[in-house]
Amino acid sequence: MPIKMSKSNNPKKKYMITGTKKDGSKITRHFGAAGMRDRTKISNPEERKKATKNYKSRHQGDNLNDPYSAGSLSYYVLWSGDTIAAGKRAYKNKFGISL
Numbered sequence: 001m002p003i004k005m006s007k008s009n010n011p012k013k014k015y016m017i018t019g020t021k022k023d024g025s026k027i028t029r030h031f032g033a034a035g036m037r038d039r040t041k042i043s044n045p046e047e048r049k050k051a052t053k054n055y056k057s058r059h060q061g062d063n064l065n066d067p068y069s070a071g072s073l074s075y076y077v078l079w080s081g082d083t084i085a086a087g088k089r090a091y092k093n094k095f096g097i098s099l
Contacts, residue, residue, distance in 0.1 A: 003027070005077070005088070005099040008034070015077070017099065021068065031070040031077075038078035040087065048082070055079050067095035 003019035010016070014032030021027050032038060039055075042048040056079065062071030073091070077099070080090035088099045 003097055003099055008032075014038075015073075017068070017073065027068050029068055029070055029073065031073040038074070039080070039082065040078060040084055052079055067091075067097055 003017050003021075005015055005017050008014055008016040008030045010030045012034055013030035014034050016028060016030045018028045019026070037051070039048055039052050042051055056075070059071060059075060062075060063069045064072045064075055066072055072095075076091040076094055077084065077087040079087070081087040092098050
């Protein structure tokens with residue numbers, strides 16, 4: 001079963017992934033704080049650039065090498081592209097996993 005991304009059923013989170021990892025284990029991970037903005041929600045290019053720089057600075061200590069960590073999911077899906085589709089492409093390019 002591939003990894004699928006959907007709206008989170010946790011009211012404190014935006015999205016979740018569910019599915020089976022490459023090692024065969026099941027995964028459910030919620031990510032993205034509900035009510036907080038992310039790069040995909042900011043339309044002003046200057047504000048987007050500043051917010052992205054600040055986010056990446058605050059989260060540089062996150063575990064960005066684990067494709068299933070909430071930190072890497074947020075970093076790549078929500079903060080690496082101007083749209084969710086672009087963020088999913090960045091995630092796939094980094095980890096080879098389609099969402």
